Amino acid sequence: MMGFVYAYAYFILYAFLGWVCEDLYCGIPAKKFINRGFLYGPYCPIYGFGALLVLYPLLFVKDYPILVFILGVIITSTLEYITSWVMEILFKTRWWDYSERFMNINGRVCLLNSTLFGIMSIVVVYIIHPIIQDIVLDIPFTALMSFLSAFTIGFGIDCVFTVLALLRRKKVFQKVQTQMEAFKKDFEAESQLRVQEAQEAFQEWMLSRPDLSERIEELQNSLDNFSLEAKKHISRAFPERRISTEIRNIVADGRLAIEKRRLSANKNAEFCELTNMVMIQDDKGNVLVQEQQNPNGYTLPTGHIELGESFGQSAIHGAKEKTGLDVDQLKLCGTKQFTSSDGCRHIVFLYKTNVFNGNKNEESNWIPLSKIHDYKLISGLDDVLDVFKELDCNELYYNAQYQLKKY
Numbered sequence: 001m002m003g004f005v006y007a008y009a010y011f012i013l014y015a016f017l018g019w020v021c022e023d024l025y026c027g028i029p030a031k032k033f034i035n036r037g038f039l040y041g042p043y044c045p046i047y048g049f050g051a052l053l054v055l056y057p058l059l060f061v062k063d064y065p066i067l068v069f070i071l072g073v074i075i076t077s078t079l080e081y082i083t084s085w086v087m088e089i090l091f092k093t094r095w096w097d098y099s100e101r102f103m104n105i106n107g108r109v110c111l112l113n114s115t116l117f118g119i120m121s122i123v124v125v126y127i128i129h130p131i132i133q134d135i136v137l138d139i140p141f142t143a144l145m146s147f148l149s150a151f152t153i154g155f156g157i158d159c160v161f162t163v164l165a166l167l168r169r170k171k172v173f174q175k176v177q178t179q180m181e182a183f184k185k186d187f188e189a190e191s192q193l194r195v196q197e198a199q200e201a202f203q204e205w206m207l208s209r210p211d212l213s214e215r216i217e218e219l220q221n222s223l224d225n226f227s228l229e230a231k232k233h234i235s236r237a238f239p240e241r242r243i244s245t246e247i248r249n250i251v252a253d254g255r256l257a258i259e260k261r262r263l264s265a266n267k268n269a270e271f272c273e274l275t276n277m278v279m280i281q282d283d284k285g286n287v288l289v290q291e292q293q294n295p296n297g298y299t300l301p302t303g304h305i306e307l308g309e310s311f312g313q314s315a316i317h318g319a320k321e322k323t324g325l326d327v328d329q330l331k332l333c334g335t336k337q338f339t340s341s342d343g344c345r346h347i348v349f350l351y352k353t354n355v356f357n358g359n360k361n362e363e364s365n366w367i368p369l370s371k372i373h374d375y376k377l378i379s380g381l382d383d384v385l386d387v388f389k390e391l392d393c394n395e396l397y398y399n400a401q402y403q404l405k406k407y
Helices: 002-030 045-061 065-091 111-138 141-191 199-207 210-229 233-237 245-265 311-323 369-374 381-388
Strands: 272-280 286-292 297-299 302-304 326-328 331-339 345-353 355-357 364-368 395-398 404-406
Touching: 002 045, 002 111, 002 141, 045 065, 045 111, 065 111, 141 199, 141 210, 272 286, 272 311, 286 311, 286 369, 297 381, 302 311, 311 326, 311 345, 331 381, 345 381, 364 369, 381 395, 381 404
Parallel strands: 272 345, 331 395
Antiparallel strands: 272 302, 286 297, 286 364, 326 355, 331 345, 395 404
8 A cells, every 4th residue: 555655656756857857848949838748737647657667667677777778768668659659549639749850660759759768767766766765755644645635636637627628629620520521522422523533623612502601601610619729738738749631631621612712702802822931040151941842942941821820930830840940039021922823822921030949850951041052942042032131122022924023
């Protein structure tokens, strides 16, 4: 009985310490507080379970530090992999993704984190746990039981609210999926065409059917709820989470159909796509570029502006996703706009910064800005660089014939 009580106390303390480490690890580069806990309270249970899984086997081999490190890597990495897999199966969302990191396994674990967990296993076994053990054993048993009882009640309530939030989130996803599948099923039954092979015909079908108005309004409400769920605590705690491709495609199809239907009802409205481009410079006169295929050539990091997202914040998120760097103090230099063959106006917001931290990914390369024209650049990037250099223009406008005017 006493052994279980002390193990529970260790679980709580390590869950709290894990939460502190996560907040510092993610919050310092972002220069803001980020509650990285999956739950609402100041604890990360995976660290509590991980500590117990590491401690009890490793204490038997603590006379062999190398073995402690190796077993620590294996145990913690296995726990992280299984947790990621189970949560993705349950909630259709990958809560962390290491796909762009060196030596990863399916994006669920990576060499860097596993090595850090191995080092932490040594620190815990030889330094931290002896201190924590002394602290716990010095607490009167009655007082310890009272604290654990109060914590258990609060922890249980926290778990209930978190599970309810996740189930509500999953229900919103499933509702959007069901509504879009119903639209596609009706279209395929009437047209004898597959949506994947006739996307434009599907969009026209939704535009031309006034009897679908009520169903489309319900879909709009579901998509609004989807956006609200994306802004709640769990999503903010894991900004690098990745919703399944299936759900992303369904949501994108639904938003596009609704936007085109709205625009067709308002002849004065215009269908627009908002994106951003960021020029990141270092103190040596280099800029960060990426090689792009179709069209082929070097370009600057770009990203889409999501529904309800500010322009500046989308540029920060886009730069992080494309380059791996955390950028700050962005300066809006101007815009680029053109209209594509489908009538969509594309507006690109052009930002630059020399304030960043972190490590760039393998897809990004530094090249001297003074020699950038020695490289093959994508079409139009020369004009964009004039805006970044602030050479008497801050707007690039391409007309229907793709003739450029600078303002």
